[in-house]
Amino acid sequence: MSNLDTVFEDSLPEDHRSGVIAVVGRPSVGKSTLINRILGQKIAIVSPKPQTTRRQQLGIYTDSRCQILFTDTPGLHRPQHKLGEFMVKVAEDALRDADIILWLVDVSVEPTAEERHIAETVNRLRGQTPVILVLNKCDLLKPELHEARRTSYQTLVEGAEELLTSALDGSGLDALMMRLVEMLPPGPRYYPVDQVSEVNMRFIAAETIREKIILNTEQEIPYSVAVEVSEYKERSDDMTYISATIYVERDSQKGILIGKGGDMIKRIGSQARAELGEMLGTQVYVELHVKVLKNWRMDEDLLRRLGYRLPIKTD
Ligand SMILES: Nc1nc2c(ncn2[C@@H]2O[C@H](COP(=O)(O)OP(=O)(O)OP(=O)(O)O)[C@@H](O)[C@H]2O)c(=O)[nH]1
Ligand SMILES: [Mg+2]
Structure with missing residues (x-):
């Protein structure tokens, strides 16, 4: 510069x-x-x-x-x-x-x-x-x-x-x-010029996986899933390892998400891997697990555990 x-x-x-x-x-x-x-x-x-x-x-x-x-x-x-x-x-x-x-x-x-x-x-x-x-x-x-x-x-x-x-x-x-x-009113620059969002790569990875689930599934499934990235590691300059758990509400949803011979979960994983790989400019390895967390959408404690917390207001 x-x-x-x-x-x-x-x-x-x-x-x-x-x-x-x-x-x-x-x-x-x-x-x-x-x-x-x-x-x-x-x-x-x-x-x-x-x-x-x-x-x-x-x-x-x-x-x-x-x-x-x-x-x-x-x-x-x-x-x-x-x-x-x-x-x-x-x-x-x-x-x-x-x-x-x-x-x-x-x-x-x-x-x-x-x-x-x-x-x-x-x-x-x-x-x-x-x-x-x-x-x-x-x-x-x-x-x-x-x-x-x-x-x-x-x-x-x-x-x-x-x-x-x-x-x-x-x-x-x-x-x-x-x-x-x-x-807009007159005001300062609050963030550096090159910053476009506040989220970190872990969150982007979880959201990208959730997007691929929404696009590949029907009926209740898109709404019944939550994705939690449990591990995000840059293993080397050209390899990123991401392990995530997909929570569903019922056993039947788990079956659908895994698919026959695992074909659904494989498709979701490979679509997420392709998009994240392009974003990161590295090879990406995505490992997905599916777990049942009964009726998590109805349960305030589970929601908080999954990160759906309202910010605490100071004023
Ligand atoms: N034809 C057309 N489609 C649009 C336009 N804007 C968005 N879409 C499509 O509308 C759908 C919903 O877009 P989103 O951006 O996810 O909508 P949203 O308002 O953020 O939805 P929620 O997050 O569910 O509240 C997607 O399939 C988009 O491609 C538009 O201007 N024209
Ligand atoms: Mg939206």
């Missing part, structure tokens, strides 16, 4: 802006896809199945003018078990703590009763925080329906401006970023 670059890095422009943007909405509207796309890097797992994201996850966008801290959140829904309650609480906390709320909706479908329930949550918790209604998945919407759909979503939240985006093909994202920079 030249001296000039160093000076540029150290001295931020006078009107440098920063802040926290909570990305909230119904499951599957594209919250994680949007953040990954803006960051140009996969920091959160994505799947066509609802309730993929389970925790709050930070995505850090930095350029010379601003630092934007995106919080990806679990989809807001009516919880059916303790894990669901935890997920909704995480999203609600993120809403309360934000400088700006991005409320994502799937503009390719009409608002449902579920969406009206979320509108009620957003309106109740937002206080004075500005809300941008992000009409995502516009690539799936016929242009002649734009106006009608815009109106049906606009009526759900008072005084929100709205923007059409496609997190999949990137359209509308430059306009969204420009608007966010305009709206």
Whole structure:
């Protein structure tokens, strides 16, 4: 790095802006896809199945003018078990703590009763925080329906401006970023320029394995698994060893996850190994074990043991 670059890095422009943007909405509207796309890097797992994201996850966008801290959140829904309650609480906390709320909706479908329930949550918790209604998945919407759909979503939240985006093909994202920079308050850079998230490789490994399970299984299985990495070792410069336990709720789920002759667990392992290998630039060895932890989603103690803990608030 030249001296000039160093000076540029150290001295931020006078009107440098920063802040926290909570990305909230119904499951599957594209919250994680949007953040990954803006960051140009996969920091959160994505799947066509609802309730993929389970925790709050930070995505850090930095350029010379601003630092934007995106919080990806679990989809807001009516919880059916303790894990669901935890997920909704995480999203609600993120809403309360934000400088700006991005409320994502799937503009390719009409608002449902579920969406009206979320509108009620957003309106109740937002206080004075500005809300941008992000009409995502516009690539799936016929242009002649734009106006009608815009109106049906606009009526759900008072005084929100709205923007059409496609997190999949990137359209509308430059306009969204420009608007966010305009709206953010002046503020410092909180994280180093090259940091894009707060999670460590152990967590990324567990999430990557969970994503491959979600993509390869059906019905209850995607929702009934938790993944815990018990060992993560860089055995040499070109070899990483990862051992993980997949917890399921019932014996029958264990059987399905292992598959005939172990073919399902092998497929999950090899897909995770390929993705992690590309990410790490090393050979990766993934060892997977499946264990039954009866009804863990209903049990607060087990949830805590698996790391689903709400942060302790100091204020
Ligand atoms: N066509 C289209 N598909 C999209 C778009 N954004 C996301 N998707 C797809 O929608 C599905 C859900 O995306 P996610 O990013 O996992 O959604 P999410 O809102 O994070 O979902 P949860 O974590 O379950 O709350 C995936 O299959 C994405 O590829 C979009 O703009 N257009
Ligand atoms: Mg998500």
